[in-house]
Amino acid sequence: MLTKRIIPCLDVKDGRTVKGTNFVNLRDAGDAVELAAIYAKEGADELIFLDITATVEGRKTLLELVNKVAHTINIPFCVGGGISSISDVQALLNAGADKISINSSAVKRPELISELSQEFGSQCIVVAIDTKNIEGIDIVHTHGGRTPTNLVTQQWAKEVEHRGAGEILLTSMDCDGTKNGFDIRLTREISENAGIPVIASGGAGNMEHFSEVFTKGKADAGLAASIFHFKEIPIPELKTYLTEKSIPMRM
Numbered sequence: 001m002l003t004k005r006i007i008p009c010l011d012v013k014d015g016r017t018v019k020g021t022n023f024v025n026l027r028d029a030g031d032a033v034e035l036a037a038i039y040a041k042e043g044a045d046e047l048i049f050l051d052i053t054a055t056v057e058g059r060k061t062l063l064e065l066v067n068k069v070a071h072t073i074n075i076p077f078c079v080g081g082g083i084s085s086i087s088d089v090q091a092l093l094n095a096g097a098d099k100i101s102i103n104s105s106a107v108k109r110p111e112l113i114s115e116l117s118q119e120f121g122s123q124c125i126v127v128a129i130d131t132k133n134i135e136g137i138d139i140v141h142t143h144g145g146r147t148p149t150n151l152v153t154q155q156w157a158k159e160v161e162h163r164g165a166g167e168i169l170l171t172s173m174d175c176d177g178t179k180n181g182f183d184i185r186l187t188r189e190i191s192e193n194a195g196i197p198v199i200a201s202g203g204a205g206n207m208e209h210f211s212e213v214f215t216k217g218k219a220d221a222g223l224a225a226s227i228f229h230f231k232e233i234p235i236p237e238l239k240t241y242l243t244e245k246s247i248p249m250r251m
Contacts, residue, residue, distance in 0.1 A: 003248045004214050005045035005221035006235060007199060008228040010035060012051050012065065012081075017229060033068045035229065040073035042235040045250055047073070048101065048169070048199075048223065050128075051081030063095045070096020078126055080169075084112070086119050093120065101169055103128040104142035107149055107156075110163055117164025126199075127165040129153060131186065132173040138186055145173050157190045168194060169223070172202035177226065179205025187217035199223050207233060207241045214247050 010017045010032050017032045036047055049069070051062065066079055079092050080101030089100050106113050106127050116125050130141045131153040138153035157168055170190055172183035182203045191198045197220035200213045204224035213219045227233045239249045 002220070003250045004219075004242070005199075006043075006210070006238060006249070007046045007048055007221050007223040008035075008039045008044050008235075009048045009050065009201065009223050009225045010229075011225060012049055012062070032065060033072055036069050036077070037072050039228065039235065040075045043239060043251070044075060044235055045221070046075060046098075047077040048126075049077060049079045049081075050101065051079075063091055066092055066095040066097050080126070080128055084108075086115060089116055089120060093124070099124040099126050099167075101126040101128045103130060104147075106160065107140060107142050107151065110159065113160055113163035113165055117166070122164050122166035122196075125165055126167045126169050127160040128169040128171065129157060129160070130171045130173055133186075141173060145176075153186070154189055154193070157194060161194055161196050165196060167197045167199060167220075169199045169201060170219075175203030176201075178203055179227070181205065181209045182213040182217060182219070182222070184212055184217045187213055187219050191218035191220070197221065207238050210238060210242060211245050211247060214242070215245075 012032050017035055039047060069077060076098040078099035078101050079097040083089060083100055083102050084105035092100055113127060130145045131138050132141055140149045140151040140153050140156050141147060142149060160168065170187060172186060175183050180203055182200045187200045199221040200217055200219035201223040204210060204227055210222045213222050239251055243249050
């Protein structure tokens, strides 16, 4: 079995890390570069930076922040928010990002996934899927979770893989920020039908939740924000706990 990954997520607004519940009610969680350095030192496997207002406000992810992070940490990191073209990705990779994440732009023009994959390789193209269950159907949302689409999450996950995505970042909006656990049902459905890694996001509140999402949910990576930002779960302790549960981790 491949080692599972622990990925802190830094939602960035104006250079600061913020965290909300169900995608709203944001509060400050600290300087993004400083937090990145701490997580790298503590043993995080990767980091994901999401400029959460970039798509909404129509501006591009801050290249300056990416450059600072690249010069500060020695682990891979992914950047998302407002990315809609080959030139956007080129600029971020040149600034030091290892991977990029697209969501709204992929839904708007699915061909973008193929174009980016062919240009840069699928290994650095992550498609983020923000999903909410509406009347029993898992529906894809865009623009930071503000806009529902007519896409069914399970079908969209298959399409993004077919078009060349290297990974899926699956965020349950229903679970996001609640600390009641990941959406095990949905994560398992997507993971079992995907030939690419699935990063589970939304709902982590304790160490057992990570164990569940790796075993029952079959996720390849577990992503969380507030429990790391506010020092509720130290990454070294989490990795030790998971290793003791016979879940393969990179220590």
